[in-house]
Amino acid sequence: MAEAGEQETVSLEESTDESEEEESEEEPKLKYERLSNGVTEILQKDAASCMTVHDKFLALGTHYGKVYLLDVQGNITQKFDISPVKINQISLDESGEHMGVCSEDGKVQVFGLYFGEEFHETFDCPIKIVAVHPHFVRSSCKQFVTGGKKLLLFERSWMSRWKSSVLHEGEGNIRSVKWRGHLIAWANNMGVKIFDITTKQRITNVPRDDISLRPDMYPCSLCWKDSVTLIIGWGTSVKVVWFVL
Known part of the structure; x- marks a missing residue:
């Protein structure tokens, strides 16, 4: 009887282990829907190079220098001819009324989607x-940053003139930037820096874990979870950085 009991216990444990393995092997399933309508038309003639998502719409940049505003069904609501070459990045303010665009030929445009252009400049490098x-919608917050070989801050003065200042240079190309509240985070070849726009001071530096990985092949991903929490993904590592303000 004891032997039978042991056999039953073993078989139960084996079946439990097998069921747990089957459950763990199941991949999580996410609901998704492929964008169609205008997106299908765009991708027949062009290729997507970047995208930014807002609560109200999507902004899609292409290799032929176009920026399209789309609704959630993929219908085109607006089109902008920015450049003859690839759009590298699109940035939107929280209101969704202002957009910044940069391209491979050095063009930078920051403009209101409903009020006309604010800034237009062509630099000598991508x-x-x-x-x-x-x-940005507020008159006191007319600021933006651009990145190539250096990180530049542009601010509009009370006379409506734009002035620029260098926030950082000398550590390779600026490859990623995210702005949340009064904090700007950016990544270059050496690591991630955070700048306080209110005090005009750099407050911390987060070095790369694995400097052997090529930054152009393994770019850094930055995401603000909230106003004091920054998530950094780079290569095989993920870091969560909290700020005590």
């Missing part, structure tokens, strides 16, 4: 990233 102030 501009890889752009980020507008989250509250």
Whole structure:
């Protein structure tokens, strides 16, 4: 009887282990829907190079220098001819009323979607990233940053003139930037830096874990979870950085 009991216990344990393995092997399933309508038409003639998502719409940049605004069904609501070459990045403020765009030929444009252009400049090198102030719609927050070989901050003065200042340079190309509240985070070849736009001071530096990985092949991904929490994904590592303000 004891032997039978042991056999039953073993068989139960084996069946439990097998069921747990089957459950663990199941991949999580996410509901998704492929964008169609205008997106299908765009991709027949062009290729997507970047995309930014807002609560109200999607902004799609292409290799032929176009920027399309789309609704959630993929219908085109607006089209902008920015450049003859690839759009590298699109940035939107929180209101969804202002957009920053940069392209491979060095063009940077920051403009209101409903009120006309704010800024237009062509630099002598490709501009890889752009980020507008989250509250750009306010007159006191007319600021944005661009990145190529250096990170530049542009601010509009009370006389409506734009002035620029260098926030960082000398550590390779600026490859990613995210702006949340008064904090700007950016990544270059050496690591991630965070700048406080209110105090105009850099507050911390997060070095790369694996400097052997090529930054152009394994770019850094930045995501603000909230106003004080930054998630950094780079190569095989993920870091969560909290700020005590």
